[in-house]
Amino acid sequence: MAEWEPKIAAFFCNWCTYGAADLAGVSRMQYPPNFRVIRIPCTGRMSPKFILAAFRRGVDGVWVSG
Amino acid sequence: MGIDPGRLHFSWISSAEATKFVDVATKVIEEVKALGPADRFVKEKAQVA
Amino acid sequence: MTEYTQKIREIAKKLLSEGKVDVVIGFREGTVPLMAEPCLVSDPAGVDQLVFNSFCGVNLANYLPRRKDRIAVVAKGCDSRNMAQHIAENQINRDQLVIIGAPCTRMMDRRKVAAAVDGKDITSVAEADGRLTVTGPGFEKVLDRESVLQDNCAICVHVNPVLSDEMLADPLPEQEKDRYTDIREVEAMTPGERYAHFEELLSGCIRCYACRNACPLCYCPTCFVDESKPQWVGKSIDPTDTLTFHFLRAFHCAGRCTDCGACERACPVGINVRQFTKKLEKDCKELFDWEAGMSPDVRPPLDTFRPDDPGKFIK
Numbered sequence: 001m002a003e004w005e006p007k008i009a010a011f012f013c014n015w016c017t018y019g020a021a022d023l024a025g026v027s028r029m030q031y032p033p034n035f036r037v038i039r040i041p042c043t044g045r046m047s048p049k050f051i052l053a054a055f056r057r058g059v060d061g062v063w064v065s066g
Numbered sequence: 067m068g069i070d071p072g073r074l075h076f077s078w079i080s081s082a083e084a085t086k087f088v089d090v091a092t093k094v095i096e097e098v099k100a101l102g103p104a105d106r107f108v109k110e111k112a113q114v115a
Numbered sequence: 116m117t118e119y120t121q122k123i124r125e126i127a128k129k130l131l132s133e134g135k136v137d138v139v140i141g142f143r144e145g146t147v148p149l150m151a152e153p154c155l156v157s158d159p160a161g162v163d164q165l166v167f168n169s170f171c172g173v174n175l176a177n178y179l180p181r182r183k184d185r186i187a188v189v190a191k192g193c194d195s196r197n198m199a200q201h202i203a204e205n206q207i208n209r210d211q212l213v214i215i216g217a218p219c220t221r222m223m224d225r226r227k228v229a230a231a232v233d234g235k236d237i238t239s240v241a242e243a244d245g246r247l248t249v250t251g252p253g254f255e256k257v258l259d260r261e262s263v264l265q266d267n268c269a270i271c272v273h274v275n276p277v278l279s280d281e282m283l284a285d286p287l288p289e290q291e292k293d294r295y296t297d298i299r300e301v302e303a304m305t306p307g308e309r310y311a312h313f314e315e316l317l318s319g320c321i322r323c324y325a326c327r328n329a330c331p332l333c334y335c336p337t338c339f340v341d342e343s344k345p346q347w348v349g350k351s352i353d354p355t356d357t358l359t360f361h362f363l364r365a366f367h368c369a370g371r372c373t374d375c376g377a378c379e380r381a382c383p384v385g386i387n388v389r390q391f392t393k394k395l396e397k398d399c400k401e402l403f404d405w406e407a408g409m410s411p412d413v414r415p416p417l418d419t420f421r422p423d424d425p426g427k428f429i430k
Contacts, residue, residue: 006098019081024088031088034095048366049339049347051074052359056109061098063075065090067362068310077430090430106310115231 006060008035011050013043017065035063042066068106072097119217120222122283123189126215130187131159136213137184142171148240149225153178165189167283169242172222172265174377180206188212191219193375195276196408198329200371203411206334216279218287221268222376223247226385228263228419232256267376267389271292277409294374295397301390313358319384320357322350326388327364329381332371339363365391368418370399373408 012018012037018039024031043066053061075094079087127139143164147227151171155178156162165251167189176197190198195214199205229237232249241248247258261269272294275286290394301309324340327333339347348363351358374396378388399405402425403416414426 004103006095006103008095008098011101017077017079017087020079020083020087023081024084025086029084029088031091032095034098035091048363052107052363053345053347055069055104055107056355056359058104058108058110060101060104061073061075061090061094063077063084063094065075065077066081067358068306068313070306076428081429093430106307107355107358109349109353 006034007009007058008030008061008063009059010035010037010063010065011040011043011046014039014041016043023028070101072101073104117338119283120165123165123167123215123217123305126281127156127162127165127187128159130213131162132159135185136187138186139165140175140178140186140188141165141188141215142167142173142175146168146250148237149223149228149386167217169220169247169260170225172268172376172380173344174329174331174375176201177329179212179331179375180334182207182211185211186213187211187215189215189217190276190279191217191222191261192271192274192371193219194331195278196273196373197375198408199278199411200373200408201331202370203408203413203415208220209411212279213278214279216276216282217283218276218284219268219271219274221271221274222265223260223268224380228258231258265376265380266387267379268376271374273373273406273409278411295393297390298394301394306385313361316390317354317357317361317386320352320361320386321384322352322357322360323383325381325383326378329377330364330368331375331377332368333364335367339367361388361391365395368392369395370403370405370415371407372396373406 012021021037046064051062077090079090123141127141129137130136138155138157140155142151144166145152149170151166151168153173153175154164156165174194175190176194179186179198179201179402195216198212198214202209214273225252228249232251232254235251235254237249239250245260247260247263249256249258270292272289272292274289301312304312327338348359372392372395374389374393376389382388399416405416
């Protein structure tokens with residue numbers, strides 16, 4: 001079996017980190033593929049519920065970025 | 067509340083900071099990887115591959 | 116205590132017969148000893164059932180949200196702080212309220228009293244001079260008041276009402292107490308130990324939601340545990356579900372909880388529910404120098420932004 005890779009739920013603000021991720025993409029930068037991006041309209045939309053819900057569904061980490 | 071601090075990250079990255087994004091992404095993944103699979107607070111197995 | 120009772124009856128009678136309020140919310144004797152129950156009186160003839168004693172631990176602020184009538188309400192220190200919080204959160208109008216302030220002599224814990232007499236049936240109790248005389252079939256026992264106080268009352272530092280229109284007595288001296296010894300113990304644990312500790316703490320939880328229903332802060336029209344699309348938390352007593360419920364409830368109370376102890380009183384299995392809310396209360400005190408409900412006019416730290424808000428956790 002291949003080496004274990006973590007699964008991370010990433011909550012990104014539409015206007016900040018989501019833009020940065022997009023820019024990283026169009027600039028052809030390399031970064032690891034371990035996170036699944038969830039776009040939120042603003043970091044103000046974030047709620048502790050989402051973090052707990054993510055952990056409950058078995059993710060190994062949560063990353064919130066505005 | 068019993069979740070390792072290394073599993074939950076907050077950051078602030080402007081839409082112009084692609085390099086910071088790559089840096090932070092790498093760091094977050096490294097930290098979570100170091101902690102190994104989550105075994106606390108899990109209700110069901112992750113359904114994404 | 117009888118002075119308080121008499122004064123409450125006098126004030127209630129006056130307010131009701133002069134038509135200043137539509138209803139008086141206070142306490143009356145419960146059907147069993149050690150359990151004073153909340154009571155709404157709207158007829159001046161009914162004021163004689165009102166009492167005040169050391170078992171009036173129910174938080175009467177719980178009965179205020181969304182009421183439209185004019186209300187007179189008996190308020191201990193913690194109740195009045197919750198009322199201030201309700202006013203700040205627009206759940207009730209200050210003009211609707213006549214607050215009958217009761218400088219609180221701190222409430223007693225019926226479970227501790229029951230344990231002190233080995234769970235025997237208690238038929239009556241009497242209080243005098245810092246002592247509680249408990250009687251039942253074939254026994255009589257005198258207890259020291261301090262030894263049977265509710266946990267949250269023993270460390271209470273705000274016994275006097277912060278808001279009041281009528282006072283039942285002069286303000287009492289406030290005690291100085293280190294409120295957070297138990298929280299520091301939990302904080303010193305590693306995440307793994309803490310998780311095990313919480314699982315153990317909540318192992319008896321039957322998810323009856325009595326803590327939520329007794330809590331004056333829990334007035335949401337639909338609680339997150341009752342939502343089904345998406346379902347944030349399962350209905351079972353699976354440990355993960357139970358933990359999720361208690362953690363999220365505590366988060367909702369952050370910066371609003373006055374440590375009135377309603378949740379813990381209501382818990383049928385005697386879980387120390389306050390442990391969760393108290394940690395957040397401690398954080399608010401340390402990070403924002405904030406104590407909930409001290410004034411209805413100051414906005415709480417979690418709904419205001421200041422550039423110097425602590426943000427060390429953000430990379």
